Amino acid sequence: xxxxxxxxxxxxxxxxxxxxxxxxxxxxxxxxxxxxxxxxxxxxxxxxxxxxxxxxxxxxxxxxxxxxxxxxxxxxxxxxxxxxxxxxxxxxxxxxxxxxxxxxxxxxxxxxxxxxxxxxxxxxxxxxxxxxxxxxxxxxxxxxxxxxxxxxxxxxxxxxxxxxx
Numbered sequence: 561x562x563x564x565x566x567x568x569x570x571x572x573x574x575x576x577x578x579x580x581x582x583x584x585x586x587x588x589x590x591x592x593x594x595x596x597x598x599x600x601x602x603x604x605x606x607x608x609x610x611x612x613x614x615x616x617x618x619x620x621x622x623x624x625x626x627x628x629x630x631x632x633x634x635x636x637x638x639x640x641x642x643x644x645x646x647x648x649x650x651x652x653x654x655x656x657x658x659x660x661x662x663x664x665x666x667x668x669x670x671x672x673x674x675x676x677x678x679x680x681x682x683x684x685x686x687x688x689x690x691x692x693x694x695x696x697x698x699x700x701x702x703x704x705x706x707x708x709x710x711x712x713x714x715x716x717x718x719x720x721x722x723x724x725x
Contacts, residue, residue, distance in 0.1 A: 573652035577662035584666025588701040595690035618686035635683030656716040663709030670702030
């Protein structure tokens with residue numbers, strides 16, 4: 561496959577990233593609403609014993625419960641990340657980059673939506689977490705999308721560097 565077939569124009573990169581981001585946002589919000597409606601106030605639902613459980617948790621911090629109590633600061637940073645991503649997406653030249661950036665965009669928008677929609681004041685809402693995998697703190701689809709998006713970008717960058725050598 562030649563490099564010209566791999567390259568995306570900025571319009572294609574935007575389309576891919578925005579579609580991936582919006583699908584991620586919708587799935588994230590639907591699953592958080594499901595968790596709120598079905599898991600809040602209930603004991604953990606064991607999917608695979610205590611190895612994987614679904615449990616309702618409100619997270620006033622960042623991904624994986626880091627920086628608890630810094631919701632407003634995290635919200636402002638998330639707005640900056642979204643703006644930055646919307647600028648960078650147009651510079652994507654590879655489909656993998658566009659997908660990775662779309663996942664990061666969707667994850668940022670998903671948790672930012674919680675900070676706005678579940679808030680008493682400006683950006684101070686808690687994020688709904690509900691996936692409890694035994695070895696990491698409780699998380700949600702947005703958190704997973706952010707991490708998978710970063711991993712895709714790293715792998716894409718590494719594969720590009722290896723291909724050049």
